Amino acid sequence: MNSLFPLLYSIVLFLILLIISSYVIQQVNNTQKAEKKIMVLQKNIQSNRFSYQDNYKLGQLYLKKKLFSKAILLFREALKTWDFNDKIGLGSLYNTIGFTYFKLKQYDFAIYYYQIAIKILPDYALALKNLAYTYEKVSLYNEAFNFYKAT
Numbered sequence: 001m002n003s004l005f006p007l008l009y010s011i012v013l014f015l016i017l018l019i020i021s022s023y024v025i026q027q028v029n030n031t032q033k034a035e036k037k038i039m040v041l042q043k044n045i046q047s048n049r050f051s052y053q054d055n056y057k058l059g060q061l062y063l064k065k066k067l068f069s070k071a072i073l074l075f076r077e078a079l080k081t082w083d084f085n086d087k088i089g090l091g092s093l094y095n096t097i098g099f100t101y102f103k104l105k106q107y108d109f110a111i112y113y114y115q116i117a118i119k120i121l122p123d124y125a126l127a128l129k130n131l132a133y134t135y136e137k138v139s140l141y142n143e144a145f146n147f148y149k150a151t
Contacts (some may be wrong), residue, residue: 031067034061056093063096068104072097091121099130107138125151 041058059074075097098113101148114131117124132147 012051034064037061052078052083055081056096059100060096063100063103066103068100069098072104075100087120091117091124091127094120095124095127095130098127098134102130102137107134110134111138 008116038058038061041054041061045054045058053095054077055074059071059078062071062074075093079092079093079097082093084090094113098110098117100106101109101113111131111134114127116130117127121127128147128151132144132151135141135147137143
């Protein structure tokens with residue numbers, strides 16, 4: 001019994017440290033992959049070999065990194081060259097711009113972009129919920145209720 005406790009303690013401690021270190025390694029790998037993607041997309045954009053999708057992808061990466069102002073600039077650039085026949089992609093882009101403004105606490109702009117997303121895709125549940133939640137944040141509870149009801 002005397003020698004069993006230190007052994008069990010060591011095993012449990014080792015397992016906990018193993019789990020923590022694997023999590024840290026995974027996070028470092030994810031960060032490095034994201035940084036590589038950012039570098040590739042930035043090079044494409046700087047060399048004028050880019051599409052609206054490159055701007056959108058880079059904007060999403062900036063959004064994940066919470067660089068909201070940079071993300072909005074890239075989303076607006078993507079919007080300028082987006083294929084207007086791609087209704088699903090366009091609705092998603094407007095919703096993403098609205099979400100980015102929401103994160104910046106610029107609720108009026110967020111509402112504007114969510115409304116455009118809903119005009120393009122009237123049954124877009126995520127945009128409806130985002131708009132309802134934004135109305136709730138600005139204390140427009142009747143409008144929020146109506147959009148929650150629509151989802």
